[in-house]
Amino acid sequence: MNQIVEHGKTLLVVGPAAVSVISGKAEVLGFLVNDKHRVVIREGKQLPFFVKEKAVFDISLGENATVEEVDGNTIPDSWADAVEVLRGFHKRPTVAMVIGKADAGKTSFCTYLVNSLVSAKQRVAILDGDLGQSDIGPPCTVAYACVTKPLIELYELKAENAFFVGVTSPSEAVDKMIEGLALMKSEIMSKTVEFVVINTDGWVEGDDAAQYKAQLVEKLEPDIIFYIQQKNESAQLLETIDFKKIVVDSSSAVRQRSPEKRRLLRxxxxxxxxAGAKVRSLLLSQLKLEEKEFWQIKQATERGLLVGLYGPNRKFLGIGIMQEIDPKRKTLKVLTSVSAVPSIVAFGKIRLNENFKEAHFSGSNAVADKIKG
Ligand SMILES: Nc1ncnc2c1ncn2[C@@H]1O[C@H](COP(=O)(O)OP(=O)(O)O)[C@@H](O)[C@H]1O
Ligand SMILES: [Mg+2]
Incomplete structure (x- = not known):
């Protein structure tokens, strides 16, 4: 179907859908969509097409997809101000950290920052610490990528390296989150980039969250924090973080997703x-096992446990699903699409069933004698 939209308006498309701009000019989060580009909007996602010059769109809608035309730009002016603030820093790289609750628009804001900076010929690294809805690495990881051209979604990026946290909620793995993000950040700092944008998870409410975010800030030493504020929800967190910070507005067009919906998206x-993963047998004698306490002796409980696989030098290879340990053959069987030979297997706390539905692991018996034998 075709739709004509006047200059100054925004077309909000909720996926699954595909959209092309046949004529005119439209921008998605700072990315100018040209007439050859067919933009795919995944299920559960919404993209704003801001019309800069009267445009004709060709739209295909999937099941439950919607299109809505709204007046003006859904990107708040304070987002553009944030770019100017960043560019005003003389230090390179300049490190920015983005904080806000779930669905505040962190991912969208990061995408906008990245697009604005790379369009001005700056090299940017994005470190994705939004654990519950990872954009760059697979679920349960934090990951980074370097960006040189504008993009529609951070999801398009290929992780240069990642750290397996093994849970979906940072409150269950505060130390690991800090360790993982610090490790990824130090790797980024050895590269030639002008800006580093660090996205964080949406855990911002309450004392524990405030303490955790304060610790993160201390460890990651950003030059500036952008706090995406919806209402006055987090004065406490802003007080706890005694640091240079700027409050930016959440878009009026944000869509809230329930925890249930977020789990479905994961x-x-x-x-x-x-998809296309195979069961691989790995020799236990050639593997280092980490976080074994999340892994139980009984075969019934070890099956389904999510694991992170690393190669030499702790290069992240991918995630896998534990199948079994074969004590006779001294092998560990894992379902994965990783084809390189891992040297480290890190156990997570999430368990997946055959249909990739999440269940929480609550094993207590922590010994892993079987692997030693
Ligand atoms: N400026 C904006 N214009 C239109 N939609 C937006 C904007 N910012 C966020 N959204 C929408 O709101 C939802 C939540 O935004 P997202 O960036 O994913 O938040 P977070 O990363 O904080 O969870 C998404 O569907 C996104 O498309
Ligand atoms: Mg996000």
Missing amino acids: EMSYAKYF
């Missing part, structure tokens, strides 16, 4: 990630 990511 489960779609697992399913996509594991």
Whole structure:
């Protein structure tokens, strides 16, 4: 179907859908969509097409997809101001950290920052610490990528390296989150980039969240924090973080997703990630096992446990799903699409069933004698 939209308006498209701009000019989060580009909007996602010059769109809608035309730009002016603030820093790289609750628009804001900076010929690294809805690495990881050209979604990026946290909620793995993000950041700092944008998870409410975010800030030493504020929800966190920060507005067009919906979106990511995966047998004698306490002796409980696989030098290879340990053959069987030979297997706390649905692991018996034997 075709739709004509006047200059100054925004077309909001909720996926699954595909959109092309046949004529005119439209921008998605700072990315100018040209007439050859067919933009795919995944299920559960919404993209704003801001019309800069009267445009004709060709739109295909999937099941439950919607299109809506709204007046003006759904990108708040304070987002453009944030770019100017960043560019005003003389230090290179300049490190920015983005904080806000779930669905505040962190991912969208990061995409906008990245697009604005790379369009001005700046090299940018994006470190994705939004654990519950990872954009760059697979679920349960934090990951980074370097960006040199504008993009529609951070999801398009290929992780240069990642760290397996093994849970979906940072409150269950505060130390690991800090360790992982610090490790990824130090790797980024050895590269030639002008800006580093660090996205964080949406855990911002309450004392524990405030303490955790304060620790993150201390460890990652950003030059500036952008706090995306919806209402006055987090004065406490802003007080706890005694640091240079700027409050930016959340878009009036944000769409809230329930925790249930977020889990469903992750489960779609697992399913996509594991499409074409094979069961591989790894020799225990050639593996270092980490976080073994999340792994139980009984075969019934070890099956389904999510694991992170690393190669030499702790290069992240991908995630896998534990199948079994074969004590006779001294092998560990894992379902994965990783084809390189891993040297480290890190156990997570999430368990997936055959349909990639999440269940929480609550094993207590922590010994892993079987692997030693
Ligand atoms: N400026 C904006 N214009 C239109 N939609 C937006 C904007 N910012 C966020 N959204 C929408 O709101 C939802 C939540 O935004 P997202 O960036 O994913 O938030 P977060 O990363 O904080 O969870 C998404 O569907 C996104 O498309
Ligand atoms: Mg996000």
